[in-house]
Amino acid sequence: MGLSSAQGRLLMLTARISDIEYQMVMISQRQQQLAMDSEQAAQEYNDAMSNYKLQVKITDENYAKGYRSEDLTYENMTSMGYLPMNSDNQIYLKKDDDGNWIIPKDLDGNDIISVNEDGKATINDVEYEVIDGTKYLNNSKVIQNLIMNGQMNVINTKGEKGPLSVDSIMSDTDMEKVLDTTDDAEAQSKYEYQTASLSRKQSKLDLDMDQLETQHNALLKEQESVDKLIDNNIDRTFTIFSDG
Numbered sequence: 001m002g003l004s005s006a007q008g009r010l011l012m013l014t015a016r017i018s019d020i021e022y023q024m025v026m027i028s029q030r031q032q033q034l035a036m037d038s039e040q041a042a043q044e045y046n047d048a049m050s051n052y053k054l055q056v057k058i059t060d061e062n063y064a065k066g067y068r069s070e071d072l073t074y075e076n077m078t079s080m081g082y083l084p085m086n087s088d089n090q091i092y093l094k095k096d097d098d099g100n101w102i103i104p105k106d107l108d109g110n111d112i113i114s115v116n117e118d119g120k121a122t123i124n125d126v127e128y129e130v131i132d133g134t135k136y137l138n139n140s141k142v143i144q145n146l147i148m149n150g151q152m153n154v155i156n157t158k159g160e161k162g163p164l165s166v167d168s169i170m171s172d173t174d175m176e177k178v179l180d181t182t183d184d185a186e187a188q189s190k191y192e193y194q195t196a197s198l199s200r201k202q203s204k205l206d207l208d209m210d211q212l213e214t215q216h217n218a219l220l221k222e223q224e225s226v227d228k229l230i231d232n233n234i235d236r237t238f239t240i241f242s243d244g
Contacts, residue, residue, distance in 0.1 A: 013223045020216045027209050034202050041194040048187030053180040054144045056080060072144055072175070074137040078104030080174055081112055081158035083123075084133065084143060089163060091121055091155070092133025101130065112157045123157050148177065 054072040058080065062068075070076050074084070074094070083104070084092045093115070094102040103111045113121045115130050122128075136142050136152070146152035153163040156172065169175055 010226045045191040073140040091128045091130045094134045
């Protein structure tokens, strides 16, 4: 191979090596993203398998324990005399389509509070402001999460206790915090699908990377060989001129 041909070949090899190295960098970045996606999937799975929910204990003599447990909702908590409130001690109630307060009733059908014209309600001889909490109260999951996260308190209208915070609510015998297993099967199925999909993608990237590394090593060897050929051609040329 002549000097000109060797230099042309060297330029082609250099370009090819650069292209392969760029592809390897891209694959490496995708592998890192897959690793992050895998960590996120595992975290979501762990969160789903270890999440909690709030339940209320409703007296029921048909059960051996004397009560049945139901997931906490606005309806069943108010029927037992509990009302949600914020950290400013403002009571949450619902409003109807006409903007009137919907007064919750207890298990006997009696109103558990009354709201005066000033939008105030008296509970256990303490007056509280009443505000519209309809956007929260229609979703039991939202209520439970707000209470467990300390963003919503609860007051017992039939007791002499003040507002129950997340730290003290579990001491109230009518409420309990339990593991939520209702979403475990879905979380398991989702996690298995995600891990299988990520594994397939990782295997494909590993194969692509192995192929590129093989090509890269072969091109480096050829580049080294062409470099030596060019060096030898240059040495011979200088030798000819120096002999003259």
